[in-house]
Amino acid sequence: MSERFDQGMIVRRRVLGDAHVNRAEANKTDFDEPFQTLITEAAWGSVWSRDTISPRERSMLTIALLAGLGNDHELAMHIRATANTGASKEDVLDALLHVAIYAGVPRANHAIKIAKETFAEMEAKR
Structure with a gap:
């Protein structure tokens, strides 16, 4: 995974909580894995990680x-x-x-x- 993914996962867990993210990760399949990666990198790693x-x-x-x-x-x-x-x-x-x-x-x-x-x-x- 990318550095942006790692940062996104940190922020995603901080905002949504470990229980929610753990459920999403446990329910992830080959089909939606690209989507989960996209939202982790883009929403959480690029947008929610900004400090503005x-x-x-x-x-x-x-x-x-x-x-x-x-x-x-x-x-x-x-x-x-x-x-x-x-x-x-x-x-x-x-x-x-x-x-x-x-x-x-x-x-x-x-x-x-x-x-x-x-x-x-x-x-x-x-």
């Missing part, structure tokens, strides 16, 4: 973009990741308020529902 903005800010941006695009499964995953990025519930709400204005109320409404469910699951596990 904080992990908290990057988390909020990611949540807003995922909500605005309707990527619900990824949205829940990144809301869970706020436990590792420092983004608070209030930060998530502010990001989703921006979604309402710039991407549409229905997208934000659905994302808020997902956020409430995800935060409740997170609190139940404490």
Whole structure:
């Protein structure tokens, strides 16, 4: 693997947690291995590894973009990741308020529902 892959895996584990990454790695097949390598190098090794903005800010941006695009499964995953990025519930709400204005109320409404469910699951596990 590349140096960018190694850096990406460090950041991916820091943001998403070892349990999530271990599951993804355990479920990896020959078919999706190139995709897993791509996201580890590109998303985590190239973008999330940059130090121009904080992990908290990057988390909020990611949540807003995922909500605005309707990527619900990824949205829940990144809301869970706020436990590792420092983004608070209030930060998530502010990001989703921006979604309402710039991407549409229905997208934000659905994302808020997902956020409430995800935060409740997170609190139940404490």
